[in-house]
Amino acid sequence: MEPTTFVLFGATGDLAKRKIYPALYNLFVDGKLPDSFSLFGLGRREWTDESFQANVERSVREFSRREAKNDGSLERFARAFRYQVLDIGREEDYERLLGRIEQRERELDARPNRLFYLSVGPEFFEPIAANILASGLGSEEGWKRLVIEKPFGHDLPSARELNRKLSQTFAEEEIFRIDHYLGKPMVQKMGALQQANPVIQALWTNRYIANVQITASETVGVEERAGYYDHVGAVRDMFQNHMLQLLMMAAIHLPHESSSEQVRFKKQRIMQAVAPLQKQDVAASVVRGQYAAGEVSGKQVVGYLSEPGIAADSSNDTFIAARLEIDDHYWRGVPFYIRTGKRMKEKSTRIVVEFKEPLQQPSQGLGAPNLLVFEIGPKEGITLQLNSKEGDEFKPLHVELHGSQDDVPEAYENLIHDALRGDGTFFAHWDEVELSWQWVQPILDAFAENLLPLQTYAAGSYGPTESDALLAQDGYRWWFDEELETNANKGEQYAYNANY
């Protein structure tokens, strides 16, 4: 990997502490950082290089998936870190930063390749990009890259405006928009599983697949993020980005050899083919909900409206479910159901592919449908539900594939490593982001105009029962963790480990 200077805005913040430093440390342990690597942390706090390094070490000890060894490696890792006080709006701070970076690059005899990571609020993206340009921080002699966190806009017009401004400083191939769901190892494998396995490839069409169910349920509530969450809700926080990215990755068909551009093109084609919604039709395809008090994992929890910092009359959504159709020759007629919510019964991100009934046979008595389940988190694995016979009765049998759960890299490790290598495959490209907002915009409009009732659901449930109707109208139902486990627990389970 080429020498890199990692310039981190928001180095004193929560994301840096919990995700970025631990990810960088694990890359360091795996030998996946460039040989010549320096990091400049930026923030308004009056930290020094030494106090910054101590903070980085603390965050690795607290949050790294791997325990930091007492062999000096953590200290060696932290030695590459420098800190500089910088106020985002103060031009002279960028000039001082440039001086320090150039000096460090000279010491290391390193080309000026600079990766700017914006771990700050979205209101700062544009002024930072403009100051990078004005100060000359993006040197002509090396490459420059911009890594940005979500949210990318608040709606379609604001996302377009943000993109217009960023593209005055950075070209599209220099912008790496993080969607951490694309960094999850199982999501990264989905395209390859379909691409490299004729058995999956052959089945991946409307000929055999009845419906696809994509769920990201969480047990946590709004936590300490009321100020942010009460303005965005589940639709902007999860649906427009993570859930639609999962849809694209589930529906993708990749050629044998596929470049980052092809992945991007295929995803764009999928989003273009998603049948658009009109705002007056939203109520037929979308369910929105808000959690009430209830019991989660054996503990009583308050309802959303009683959470600290939430407006007492808030009509914000903490749950959203939708029915979509991809109108192309692979998927025409196959409904995709998506749901995500907070304070639900379990923490689970999964894609369930339900196959059609056996050909030329009546369904009665033939057991359950075949299901292919991609478990994305918190545990990852793949389960295939088949039917077998016990005596006279057909019974489901689960074939489970799961690698070691202990050494799975975190999403941020994969994504930061890709950004350092300049590989944009698993980042959200502008076309996808724009098309996602375009699809979601009528939903936002329908919410704003009260065209869709806000349902309530008890914390600890599977969300509002109204979301069942989205599937029932097509003759289907959600597949629940409990059921899959119950079947497996009956003893008809073959499990073996596979290092896929």
Ligand SMILES: NC(=O)C1=CN([C@@H]2O[C@H](COP(=O)(O)OP(=O)(O)OC[C@H]3O[C@@H](n4cnc5c(N)ncnc54)[C@H](OP(=O)(O)O)[C@@H]3O)[C@@H](O)[C@H]2O)C=CC1
């Ligand atoms: N935390 C998380 O889990 C996630 C966060 N994100 C996104 O990541 C970004 C950062 O989030 P998070 O770390 O939680 O936020 P925090 O509020 O914890 O940190 C914000 C950072 O921004 C810096 N900052 C704020 N104003 C200025 C300024 N005027 N000049 C210089 N630095 C400034 C702060 O530094 P200082 O106080 O020293 O000035 C601090 O380091 C946001 O866009 C968020 O949406 C995305 C996914 C998850």
Ligand SMILES: O=C1O[C@H](COP(=O)(O)O)[C@@H](O)[C@H](O)[C@H]1O
């Ligand atoms: O981006 C976000 O994701 C988390 C859920 O992520 P996961 O990796 O734990 O599934 C969600 O809690 C948060 O509200 C959202 O901003």
